[in-house]
Amino acid sequence: MSYKSILSRRSLIIVLCSVMASLQLAAQNINSTLELKELKASDDSRIFGIKLTGENESGAIPVFQAKVDFFTTADGKSELLGSASTDRDGSATFKVEKGTRLLKDKEGISMVTASFQGLGKLNSAEANVKFKEINLQINLSEKDSLNTIQLQASTVGPNGESVPLKETTFNIYVQGLFSKLKIGECFVDAGAGTFEFPKNIPGDSNGNLKIFVRLEENEIYGEVEKTGNAKWGNHRSGFVEPSRSLWSSGAPIWMITTLIILLTGVWSHYLYAIVQLIKIRKEGKKIDQE
């Protein structure tokens, strides 16, 4: 066999292998991943947030405009709650309004499932969250010059009765300029807890603060949030009124005095010059008349 024919055979084999690999890659489906988070918001609605990504060689890529269905599931039964479409980040939120019936098992636990049916070569994906109903109430009050947050929390018993919450820790936040600032924790037992609000937290220009009470990453109740507004901000601390500024109502006395002296000096000379010109004119008129 000649050298040239060996070379051409080898080239053919390489080309064939490349084509087969490409076809295999083209035929391969892409795995998709669905993340699901749940939050019971302050208005007692439940917000479900998802993030859908597809995985290729370069890593996870957000899936845009994919339809994700939400189901309430319990004891083998499943009901469609609704659906949402993902944005450019592969994210979507789905809100379940207060009063919407969610299926529960015998222990009172609800499960919500998010399901992506797949799209083209994207595989289908599913995720679920479980949570038990919880009722949280907060009361912002001022007692004996102390600012306090009173928490009342209960859950639902096997027969639908209200059961006080036991030994659960809630986090307390205030809204900052860009994110929430954690200022402490409140321990709730027998359905009640009290938190003494610190006095050194700056608020907005009027001293207003937005306060968040949150139960986070709880295995039974999931994420729960309650918000309230109070004028407890110590807005004056750290803010020093500037002694002078461009927006001050008046200029400093020294500046006004300097300006008046300068302008008087200059304009009086102008006036003198004009008076001399008038005198020249008068004399000229006299000469003309003569």
Added chain:
Amino acid sequence: MESNKRKQELLKEFLPQLEKTSFLWYAWVTFLLGAIFLGVYCLVLQILKGHIITGMRDNVVWGVYIVNFIFFMGISYAGALVSGSMHLFKTSWRGPILRIAELTTIIALFIGPLYILLCIGRLDRLPFLFMYPRIQSPITWDVIAITTDLFGCLIYLYLSFIRDFALLRDSGDTSLPKWRINIYKVLALGYHDTPTQKKRIKNVTNIMSAMIIAIAIIVYSVLAWIFSVTLQPGWHSTIFGPYFVIAAVFSGAGVIIILMRVFRSVYHLEKYITKQHFVGVGMILMVLSMFFAYFTFSEYLTKWYGSKKLDDNLIQILFTQYFWQFLFSNYVGTLLPIIIMGIPRFRTINTITFAAIVAVLALWMNRYLIVVPTLETPYMPIQDTRLEWLLYKATWIEWCLTFGGVGTFCLLFTLAAKFVPIIPVSEVADAELEMSEALAKGQDNHAATITIPAKKQVVLKKEANEL
């Protein structure tokens, strides 16, 4: 009487410049009007479409317009300083160039502030500046300063013109139209060169020449403070006031030399504007270029040595992005006048004019480098970093309005030179008289006491002959 006779002789010599108008003059005026109309067209476009058609954006809010404003105000103050100083210190060779300096002052002072109006986006809010002035605002200082300066310069200019207006009124057999004679009659204010009138004019001119020197320094310092009272890198400097004043007189001296050269050639004034005048103003140019170089070096050295982050950024940009402009503005523009004036054999009228042209262009570029690169390195970073927002590039609209301004300056100068002699007749005649009196006095002293050396007498005679 001798003086009056000489004045009439000089007037007769200069009258043809006012009476006759050549085809070239009309062509020149038409060209200038073309440039002005193009500027007006661009102004209309800017008013209709807004400042989006300029290169100015949220980040670089000042561009070529402000550069032109500083430039024209600078040459105006320089004219005031040069003419005021020459008059006050009775410089022997001042006569032929005084009027050029005075006209430069007033014409540039009219044009400079127009660029502020071009820069303002909401012209309808301009009256608020006068209706609700805030004394603590540097902008208000500038408005007060420019207004005061304008009045002062107008009075000073008028004082220097009165005697020539009177001469033109009494010129007799001229082909000047009657309406022009009537205007001269009104403007001459009944001046008849009586001893009292002469004394009054002399006193007031002396006072006003001292005043306009002081005002020019204060006003241009105020303009510098608009920049230096901010915390912007490159602007927040304690030497900005004197630095601006030096730069102003430097550029103004350059413009005066260029105008001297132009009028010398156009009106054949070789007899009056001699090489001595060019060397005299050229020496002023050289000294000022040295001062300017010293201030520039001091300004950038301290900033560079301090190594503050934003100052470092600015210097980095000046030595990279604007390297050639920086080189031209601060090296070529300052070194060339020093070399040409420093080496005697290089001192010809043409080389001095060339140095002046380079200095004027370099000073314009210097103002550009003060305004634009600083705004391109903001104290607070902007959120949107699109290049067209961050960096500045003047559009054709801005260039046309710039040339429109230069055209207006040239046109007003051309018209002024058609209205009054560009050489102040009375001033030159008086200077001649002073010179001959000094010479006669010198000869008397020589005869009596032999105190004046022969060399000095030769110089005095030479000066008298040249005049």
